[in-house]
Amino acid sequence: MNQHLLAPSILAADFTKLGEAIQLVNESEADWIHVDIMDGRFVPNISFGMMVTETVKSIAEKPLDVHLMIVEPEKYIETFRKAGADTITVHYEACPHLHRTVQQIKDTGARAGVALNPHTPVHLLEDLIEDIDMVLIMSVNPGFGGQKFIYHSIPKIQKLKDMITVRNTSTLIEVDGGVGLQNAEKLLQAGTDVLVAGSSVFRAKDPRQAITQLKGIEREPRHFV
Ligand SMILES: O=C(CO)[C@H](O)[C@H](O)COP(=O)(O)O
Numbered sequence: 001m002n003q004h005l006l007a008p009s010i011l012a013a014d015f016t017k018l019g020e021a022i023q024l025v026n027e028s029e030a031d032w033i034h035v036d037i038m039d040g041r042f043v044p045n046i047s048f049g050m051m052v053t054e055t056v057k058s059i060a061e062k063p064l065d066v067h068l069m070i071v072e073p074e075k076y077i078e079t080f081r082k083a084g085a086d087t088i089t090v091h092y093e094a095c096p097h098l099h100r101t102v103q104q105i106k107d108t109g110a111r112a113g114v115a116l117n118p119h120t121p122v123h124l125l126e127d128l129i130e131d132i133d134m135v136l137i138m139s140v141n142p143g144f145g146g147q148k149f150i151y152h153s154i155p156k157i158q159k160l161k162d163m164i165t166v167r168n169t170s171t172l173i174e175v176d177g178g179v180g181l182q183n184a185e186k187l188l189q190a191g192t193d194v195l196v197a198g199s200s201v202f203r204a205k206d207p208r209q210a211i212t213q214l215k216g217i218e219r220e221p222r223h224f225v
C-alpha cells in the first residue's frame with residue numbers, strides 16, 4: 001500500500017461534542033475512526049463500550065476501527081461487530097487462544113487485528129502473521145491518550161515489516177500512541193500503513209489542518225540492504 005491511512009482516535013475528543021468530532025472526521029481526508037474500548041481490567045482506565053460505539057456508527061461515514069483493550073475479548077466480538085466495528089483488534093496479551101479469536105473475528109466479516117504492548121516482541125506473531133489482517137504496534141502503554149511516544153516502537157515496526165515482506169502477506173501495520181507530526185514521517189518510513197492519532201488531531205488548535213498535514217506526509221519506499 002503506498003498511500004497511508006489515518007485513523008483519528010475519538011478518545012481525545014471533547015465528549016460533550018462527540019457528534020461534531022465525528023462530523024469533522026466525516027468531512028476530512030481521514031480514512032477510519034479509531035474507537036478505544038477500555039475495561040478497567042486489561043488497562044487501568046475505563047472509556048466507553050458498545051452503546052457509544054453504536055451511536056458513533058449511526059453518524060460515521062468512515063469505517064470504525066475498534067481497539068479492544070479488554071480481558072476475554074472473545075466474549076464481545078459479535079457484540080462489537082453488531083455495534084458497527086469494521087476492524088476489530090484484540091490484544092495478544094489478552095488472548096490465550098489467539099488463533100481461535102482471530103478466526104472468530106473473521107467469521108463475523110470484520111477485519112482482524114492483533115495489538116502488541118510495548119514489551120511484547122513481534123516475533124511472537126510468526127506463526128499467525130498470514131491469518132491477521134492488521135498488527136497494531138502500541139507505542140505507549142495502553143490505557144490513556146496523550147502519552148509520550150516510546151521510541152523503541154520504530155525498530156519493532158521495521159522488524160514486523162521485514163516479517164511481512166518475507167512472508168509475502170498483505171497484513172497492515174498500524175501504530176497507536178503518541179503519534180503526531182513530530183514522528184509520523186519516521187513511522188511511515190519504517191513501514192507503518194495506518195497512523196492512529198488522538199491528541200495530535202483533537203487537541204490541535206485546528207483539527208482539520210492536523211488531519212490534512214498527517215495525511216499529506218510522503219512515504220518514501222524503504223531500501224533494503
Ligand atoms: O489506544 C490508545 C490508548 O491506549 C489510544 O488510541 C491512543 O492513546 C491515542 O491517543 P494519543 O494519540 O493521544 O496517544
Ligand SMILES: [Fe+2]
Nearest residue numbers: 036067176196
Ligand atoms: Fe487505540
